[in-house]
Amino acid sequence: MHLPPNDNSPTLYLTCGLPGSGKTTVARTIAEETAALRLTGDEWLQQLFPDMTTREAETGPFRARVEKLQWVTARRALKLGCNVVIDWGIWSRKERDHIRTEARAVGARVVLCLLDPPFEVLWARVSQRNAERPFGAFPMTKADLLRWSRLFQRPTAEELALYDPL
Numbered sequence: 001m002h003l004p005p006n007d008n009s010p011t012l013y014l015t016c017g018l019p020g021s022g023k024t025t026v027a028r029t030i031a032e033e034t035a036a037l038r039l040t041g042d043e044w045l046q047q048l049f050p051d052m053t054t055r056e057a058e059t060g061p062f063r064a065r066v067e068k069l070q071w072v073t074a075r076r077a078l079k080l081g082c083n084v085v086i087d088w089g090i091w092s093r094k095e096r097d098h099i100r101t102e103a104r105a106v107g108a109r110v111v112l113c114l115l116d117p118p119f120e121v122l123w124a125r126v127s128q129r130n131a132e133r134p135f136g137a138f139p140m141t142k143a144d145l146l147r148w149s150r151l152f153q154r155p156t157a158e159e160l161a162l163y164d165p166l
Contacts, residue, residue: 008081009107009108009109010077010078010080010081010082010083010084010107010108010109011034011036011083011084011108011109011110011111011164012074012078012083012084012085012086012099012103012108012109012110012111013027013030013034013036013083013084013085013086013111013113014086014088014090014096014099014100014110014111014112014113015027015085015086015087015088015089015090015113015115016089016090016091016096016112016113016114016115016155017089017114017115017116017152018089018091018116018122018145018148018149018152019089019122019126019140019145019148020117020121020122020123020124020125020126020129020145021115021116021117021122021125022115022117022125023087023089023113023115024040024087026113026115027040027085027087030085030113031085034083035082035083036082036083036084036085037073037074037077037082037083037084037085038084038085038087039070039073039074039084039085039086039087039088040087040088041063041066041067041070041087041088042057042137042138043135044066044070045057045062045063045066045138046135046138048062048066049062052138053138054138054139054140054144057138058144067088070086070088071086071099071102074086074103075102075103075106078103078106078107078108079106079107084108086099091148091151091152091153092153093153093155093159096112096155096159100112100162100163109164110163110164111163111164111165111166112155112160112163113166114154114155114160116154119145119146119149122145122149123142123145126140126145
């Protein structure tokens, strides 16, 4: 079943970017300004597994399970008319396409919030976060960030045109 969005449709906001790009800051702002449910994978992982390492958070089985549960929660909230912010990074086009399609199938608008500062800015922010260690932040090395930056599939202009405007 596909429900077309209308003026009263809930909105799914997707934060897209690498660590240090500002995703969580933007997600918090959107959640406050739009009364949205904010779902941040790293926060859930730290709450459930406080001793988890960065490597386990990246490659272990729990991230996929947490994000699957968050997506089930997000879809239900959208069906109920609630705005939702997904704060995962969403690095691949395939993942973005899948989420956009499923959200629109329940009648939601979908807004992609692309955050893509230069690598030097990312590393400066990650370095500061490593020093401060706020809740929900896993420590990471410059090598981690470099590896992840090679995996990140930046949305093209063609892909960006598939989303609703902010």
